Amino acid sequence: MGTSPVxxxxxxxxxxxxxxxxxxxSIHRYGVYARERIPANRKVIEYTGERxxxxxxxxxxxxxxxxxxxLDNYWTLDGxxxxxxxxxxxxxxxxxxxxxxxxxxxxxxxLREIKPGEELTVDYHLDWNxxxxxxxxxxxxxxxxxxxxxxx
Ligand SMILES: [Zn+2]
Numbered sequence: 001m002g003t004s005p006v007x008x009x010x011x012x013x014x015x016x017x018x019x020x021x022x023x024x025x026s027i028h029r030y031g032v033y034a035r036e037r038i039p040a041n042r043k044v045i046e047y048t049g050e051r052x053x054x055x056x057x058x059x060x061x062x063x064x065x066x067x068x069x070x071l072d073n074y075w076t077l078d079g080x081x082x083x084x085x086x087x088x089x090x091x092x093x094x095x096x097x098x099x100x101x102x103x104x105x106x107x108x109x110x111l112r113e114i115k116p117g118e119e120l121t122v123d124y125h126l127d128w129n130x131x132x133x134x135x136x137x138x139x140x141x142x143x144x145x146x147x148x149x150x151x152x
Contacts, residue, residue, distance in 0.1 A: 011085035092121030
């Protein structure tokens, strides 16, 4: 089954700490862009979504579009339902955000200073999706796929 693509993605301001906006992206469909300078090591946005168990996550992960974030071995957040907008953030092999799981919450933190107009990116480190997903991030460090090469 899988989830259908989020049609009109929006940023939920309750979960963002900076002014960010969703725009068309050159990486993939939509992306999230900074509208102001974001210093390094700051919480930028929380990844929210419906909390689903391992079996349900497997079902939802089969589609073309998925917005799943594995919290641990059992629980996964599905950003397609109640997502903050963080689910729209694209993958890059040389990202400017990193995810941190704290007390069941997923926080996207800035790895470095981000300039206004820059697209926000995070390394998905996919490991739950057997087929390889080609990467189009275009950075010098691109490893060619979204799948895991090192442990989160
Ligand atoms: Zn890449």
